[in-house]
Amino acid sequence: MTEHDRSASPQTSSIQQLRTTLNGGRVITPGDASFDEARTIFYGGFDRQPAAIVRVRDASDVSQVVSLARENGLELAIKSGGHSLAGHSTTDGGIVLDLSEMKDLQIDLSGRTAWAQTGLTAGEYTAATAAHGLATGFGDTASVGIGGITLGGGVGYLVRKHGLTIDDVLAAEIVTADGELLKVDSESHPELFWAIRGGGGNFGVATRFKFRLHKLSSIVGGMLVLPASPETIASFIAEAQAAPEELSTIANVMVAPPMPFLPQEVHGELIILAMMVYAGEDVDEGERVIAPFRALAEPIVDMLKPMPYPQIYPPEEGDYHPTAVGRTMFLDSVDLAEAETIVEYLSTSEAPMRVAQLRVLGGAMARVSAQATAFAHRSAAIMANVAAFYEATEERAARERWAREFEEALRQGEGNKGDGVYVNFLGEEGEGRVRGAYPGSTWEKLVEIKGRYDPTNLFRLNHNIPPAIGQKETSDG
Numbered sequence: 001m002t003e004h005d006r007s008a009s010p011q012t013s014s015i016q017q018l019r020t021t022l023n024g025g026r027v028i029t030p031g032d033a034s035f036d037e038a039r040t041i042f043y044g045g046f047d048r049q050p051a052a053i054v055r056v057r058d059a060s061d062v063s064q065v066v067s068l069a070r071e072n073g074l075e076l077a078i079k080s081g082g083h084s085l086a087g088h089s090t091t092d093g094g095i096v097l098d099l100s101e102m103k104d105l106q107i108d109l110s111g112r113t114a115w116a117q118t119g120l121t122a123g124e125y126t127a128a129t130a131a132h133g134l135a136t137g138f139g140d141t142a143s144v145g146i147g148g149i150t151l152g153g154g155v156g157y158l159v160r161k162h163g164l165t166i167d168d169v170l171a172a173e174i175v176t177a178d179g180e181l182l183k184v185d186s187e188s189h190p191e192l193f194w195a196i197r198g199g200g201g202n203f204g205v206a207t208r209f210k211f212r213l214h215k216l217s218s219i220v221g222g223m224l225v226l227p228a229s230p231e232t233i234a235s236f237i238a239e240a241q242a243a244p245e246e247l248s249t250i251a252n253v254m255v256a257p258p259m260p261f262l263p264q265e266v267h268g269e270l271i272i273l274a275m276m277v278y279a280g281e282d283v284d285e286g287e288r289v290i291a292p293f294r295a296l297a298e299p300i301v302d303m304l305k306p307m308p309y310p311q312i313y314p315p316e317e318g319d320y321h322p323t324a325v326g327r328t329m330f331l332d333s334v335d336l337a338e339a340e341t342i343v344e345y346l347s348t349s350e351a352p353m354r355v356a357q358l359r360v361l362g363g364a365m366a367r368v369s370a371q372a373t374a375f376a377h378r379s380a381a382i383m384a385n386v387a388a389f390y391e392a393t394e395e396r397a398a399r400e401r402w403a404r405e406f407e408e409a410l411r412q413g414e415g416n417k418g419d420g421v422y423v424n425f426l427g428e429e430g431e432g433r434v435r436g437a438y439p440g441s442t443w444e445k446l447v448e449i450k451g452r453y454d455p456t457n458l459f460r461l462n463h464n465i466p467p468a469i470g471q472k473e474t475s476d477g
């Protein structure tokens, strides 16, 4: 297509027209000063050139963009926080619906709920609700968007105490493929409400969520760094499983990077960099609960202390765009044998940074039935992610091979159980891996609901659930 053809195409004139019809939103196209900044996502390695990025301001803008993409056959990428590991929030030649300027937050203090627009990040939401001593759990990183993390499940520092992020979703507003804005909850469109709690961006654009808020003004927690050996890794996991569910932990077993907060003599050595949150009311009890972790070995760094909850999110560099590959899985146990495997793989990789991240689950997350939402891995004991960073593109294949072999060495269980994955930690890994996120009847139900709400698969730039063929486009509300 020549430059002239492109400027004259019906898509281009429809995009141009949007500039006059949007309700406050902005259209950014190639050549605009902010285009390069606007097309950048968190992960490096995705150098895509959208035809346009539309920074929407409200649900009616969203509806217009959805309709434009549908009518013009344009690939549609949805971007909230831009942290997709698979690069799904950008597109070559399509349109990016960018929600990052939709940041309204309405807190109902007496009802302990909040209506939050999906352009908010986890950090922004957490800071605003913490001002009232209230919190909803998201993940471990402030800059992750509440849009993507919530639709996939949401596993974070309150997972054992309050469950997944979706367990605190009381309602949502969704713009569906036909451009209609639906309010969904347990009464209205209950099947769509079920599907968006774990099923990702397959069913429409979430413009707002209504979250439950929990009382949480301060925590006991922060960072604890220990030397990593098979014994300390296995003991850390055993302690995390034995701890009361007020405590959620994320143990990053990794080669110590040359960072100023780590003493020089450990740089290059294997460490457990653990992030811990005790979300109970009593500070003394919190100190008692974390004491066994401090006793596992002489801590290299001990920053565990009482603190306001938002401080668990360390400051981030705005211009950090890592290139990495990873594999996600669920494990039943990490005993000495698994811990030895972890040490062996981390010791043999040449990647500048490589990590095995272990999250002990259970507690409130496990008390929700596997059928209650589209996230079915409720009984998983541990979530593990292994990842390797790379610099040059030529290194990628070797890093991927390492990650796959590492995963195979750790995997436990057969069939659905052994193949289980957390959708939000998937890269572009093929259909079989997406199936692993939705075991058994969850998949069939999602396919059926997809067929009803998005029969032409307009929302396909995601971990895709293909629509059931021949499904009528009727709502269940």
Ligand SMILES: Cc1cc2nc3c(=O)[nH]c(=O)nc-3n(C[C@H](O)[C@H](O)[C@H](O)COP(=O)(O)OP(=O)(O)OC[C@H]3O[C@@H](n4cnc5c(N)ncnc54)[C@H](O)[C@@H]3O)c2cc1C
Residues within 6 Å of the ligand: 042, 077, 078, 079, 080, 081, 082, 083, 084, 085, 088, 089, 099, 118, 138, 139, 140, 141, 143, 144, 145, 146, 147, 148, 149, 150, 151, 152, 153, 154, 155, 156, 200, 201, 202, 204, 205, 206, 207, 424, 425, 461, 462, 463
């Ligand atoms: C550094 C880092 C740390 C992470 N830590 C955690 C963690 O602790 N716990 C955890 O559970 N996950 C974690 N994740 C994974 C994270 O939940 C997913 O990457 C998530 O998709 C990011 O959401 P986002 O809005 O930032 O991403 P985006 O790239 O904007 O969106 C990702 C995809 O989600 C869908 N989507 C996003 N917003 C909407 C919307 N409003 N409507 C419809 N579809 C939408 C789209 O399909 C989109 O392609 C982490 C990721 C990174 C990069």
